[in-house]
Amino acid sequence: MPEGSLTTPRARLALLIDADNVRASFLPIIIREASALGTVTVKRVYGHFASSAMNAWQPLVHDYALTPVHIPPAATGKNATDMKLAIEAMDLLHRGQIEGFCIASSDSDFTTLASRIREDGVAVYGFGEQKATVAYVRSCDRFFYCDLLMQEEKKPEAQDTTSPKASDPAAGEVKADPTRLPVDDILAAIDDLSGDEGWSHLGEVGQILNKRRPDFDPRNHGFKKLSALMESLKPVEVRRKNTSGGSSMIEVRVKTR
Incomplete structure (x- = not known):
């Protein structure tokens, strides 16, 4: 899901x-x-x-x-x-x-x-x-x-977009469709949820994108996960943090222009 x-x-x-x-x-x-x-x-x-x-x-x-x-x-x-x-x-x-x-x-x-x-x-x-x-x-x-x-x-397994390497447009393997990908809305959602240092929880960004754009789904753009889509965007920085409970948390922020 x-x-x-x-x-x-x-x-x-x-x-x-x-x-x-x-x-x-x-x-x-x-x-x-x-x-x-x-x-x-x-x-x-x-x-x-x-x-x-x-x-x-x-x-x-x-x-x-x-x-x-x-x-x-x-x-x-x-x-x-x-x-x-x-x-x-x-x-x-x-x-x-x-x-x-x-x-x-x-x-x-x-x-x-x-x-x-x-x-x-x-x-x-x-x-x-x-x-x-x-x-x-x-x-x-x-x-x-x-x-x-x-x-x-129907995509071949070789084009699995769950890994950061496969979802990197620079690698020439998987590219987001710029005519459909709502980059401005994605950046706005990150900014709206960002803390003092600009970081936002990925899950919360996904929720606000779904509310603003009911048809938003990373799979529509060739990515199995929202995290992989984020890693493909040059204006977005992604980091993974380990929580006190031992689980991993993903955060994103808009790079300084």
């Missing part, structure tokens, strides 16, 4: 999947990330299960213990699946037994639903692709780009 999660491991989550808008191949990633955020107590997938388009989902329903919600042919059409998912989401919200919602879809129609759920103080986690609109992404507490995460998983 990325550093800086927003819920406790025991938070009860509802996973609601729009099968009309999510690739079945994304399901292992969705389940993995959702399970790291909390305990998924509700798992529902919505779609016209009599259609051949749902063939890829059929075995996954059993393998992952999903509850299929069938949208009959008479009800199919634009927004039919979305409406059913939204209605059931509000029903779960009003029961007061769910502490977080995982909405798997790139459809911007769920922007209003995510915003409404958060109004009640309940977390919303989106799972989709880069085609998701900015408004939808920012209506969630966190947003996971499944297509980017899948690309990261």
Whole structure:
């Protein structure tokens, strides 16, 4: 799980999947990330299960213990699946037994639903692709780009970005994408949390970045850990300290310009 999660491991989550808008191949990633955020107590997938388009989902329903919600042919059409998912989401919200919602879809129609759920103080986690609109992404507490995460998983082991050497752009092995990497936001987060000597706890920096940018994830930029991403940035200095309890703590600061 990325550093800086927003819920406790025991938070009860509802996973609601729009099968009309999510690739079945994304399901292992969705389940993995959702399970790291909390305990998924509700798992529902919505779609016209009599259609051949749902063939890829059929075995996954059993393998992952999903509850299929069938949208009959008479009800199919634009927004039919979305409406059913939204209605059931509000029903779960009003029961007061769910502490977080995982909405798997790139459809911007769920922007209003995510915003409404958060109004009640309940977390919303989106799972989709880069085609998701900015408004939808920012209506969630966190947003996971499944297509980017899948690309990261397919990288050869030789490109393991957990080590500082592999994540050093000077080595020519792994380079952050400057068009996507929010360097200014990263530096601002470090500055905002810095102490007298400019050092900030890496975990706290990760948390504030997730709050300001719901789609921020070091894996989206080719790094398995936030620490590796930080070590790749020339304006950032990283140090590791041993605490009194024997564990290691990572701190970062912006280098003096």
